[in-house]
Amino acid sequence: IFFGPVISAARSMALQIYNALSTFCNSFVMAIRPPMIKIYKEGEDDNLLRLFDLSNKFIYYGLLMLCLPLILEMDYILSLWLGNIDSDTIYFSRLMIIYTIIISLHNPITIIIQAIGKVKQYYLPVELFTLLTVPLTYLFYKLGYSAEYTFWIMIILGVISHMVRIICLKKLYSAFKVGNYIMSFIIPALFVTVISVYILSKEQTFLETSFGRTVIITLTSIIVVMILAYLIGLSKDERISVNKVITSFIKAKTVK
Numbered sequence: 720i721f722f723g724p725v726i727s728a729a730r731s732m733a734l735q736i737y738n739a740l741s742t743f744c745n746s747f748v749m750a751i752r753p754p755m756i757k758i759y760k761e762g763e764d765d766n767l768l769r770l771f772d773l774s775n776k777f778i779y780y781g782l783l784m785l786c787l788p789l790i791l792e793m794d795y796i797l798s799l800w801l802g803n804i805d806s807d808t809i810y811f812s813r814l815m816i817i818y819t820i821i822i823s824l825h826n827p828i829t830i831i832i833q834a835i836g837k838v839k840q841y842y843l844p845v846e847l848f849t850l851l852t853v854p855l856t857y858l859f860y861k862l863g864y865s866a867e868y869t870f871w872i873m874i875i876l877g878v879i880s881h882m883v884r885i886i887c888l889k890k891l892y893s894a895f896k897v898g899n900y901i902m903s904f905i906i907p908a909l910f911v912t913v914i915s916v917y918i919l920s921k922e923q924t925f926l927e928t929s930f931g932r933t934v935i936i937t938l939t940s941i942i943v944v945m946i947l948a949y950l951i952g953l954s955k956d957e958r959i960s961v962n963k964v965i966t967s968f969i970k971a972k973t974v975k
Contacts, residue, residue, distance in 0.1 A: 721860040729808040732801075733815035733870075740786070740816065744778060744823045752830050759834040764894040767831070771895075774827040775904050776952055782823060783912060784944035786816045787919055788937040795928055807866065814870035821877040828884045831892055841887045848880045903954060911947040918943050 751774050758767045789796065790813050797804045797812065825845075832841040855876075856869040888895050919940055926932040949958060 722866050725805065726807060726866045729805065729811050730866075732797075732808050733811040736789075736812050737815045737819050740782065740819045741823070743785070744782065744819075744826070747778060747781065748826045748830070751827070755827070755830045756834045759831065768894060768899075771827050771831065772900075772903055772954075773957065775824060776908075776948065776957075778823055778826060779820065779904075779908055780911070780944055780948040780952060782820050783915065784941045786820060787915060787940045787944070788933065790816055791919055791923055792933045792936055795930075795933055799930075810867055811870060814867060814874065818870065818873050818877055821874060821881065824881060825884055828888050831888060831895075835891055837891050840891060841884070844887060845880050845883050848876050848883060852876055904952075907952045911944065911952050914947055914951075915940065915943050 751770065755767060755770055755774070758770060793809050793812055794804070797808060801808075829841075832838060852869070852873055855872050859868045859872065860866075885897060885900065889897050919936060922939055923932070923936060926935065949961065953961065
């Protein structure tokens with residue numbers, strides 16, 4: 720209605736990136752869903768909350784280490800993929816990646832709500848905000864705003880929807896504590912993100928645009944996010960658990 724085929728093509732490309740990242744995230748969600756539901760049915764609240772906390776962290780940090788290189792090197796990556804690209808495609812793709820990270824965090828919450836069985840009380844308030852994307856986008860376009868505003872609306876409503884999800888989870892599952900969620904996951908995640916972006920941005924300025932730079936940025940992102948997630952993102956008990964898993968893996972490889 721409002722824009723031509725060039726803008727529509729740029730949006731379609733951003734949606735392809737969204738679908739690819741969503742597939743990656745869903746593969747992990749499929750693995751954690753059965754044990755989370757099983758633990759809830761057995762009434763083990765402490766174990767469920769520990770798994771919930773770890774799930775949030777694995778999803779976020781896993782996406783973060785992949786998405787930071789994509790965001791920073793988007794212009795070069797799309798030029799390799801498509802050849803000639805326009806600035807709208809790059810901008811839309813970056814915004815869509817941010818939206819994907821935000822929206823992916825609903826998965827552990829949704830699994831617990833589905834295990835509880837009170838789906839209606841959860842989806843009605845959450846989707847009320849999600850569905851506002853269409854009328855708000857139409858309103859902004861009608862007022863003459865540019866095409867990228869639909870992505871900003873999606874991001875803002877995604878954040879609001881996540882806040883509503885947290886409130887619903889607290890209301891429907893009394894064992895969940897909002898304060899613990901913020902202190903254990905949200906604040907450390909913000910620190911890890913800010914530090915990682917700073918390090919990668921500085922590294923990028925010292926390297927010329929090339930395939931080699933993209934590879935280096937990607938490897939650095941994986942290493943930096945993993946180290947920061949381990950040191951800042953994980954609690955002491957979670958680090959002990961990770962150490963045990965790594966030790967067991969090394970021993971198994973040594974035996975073979």
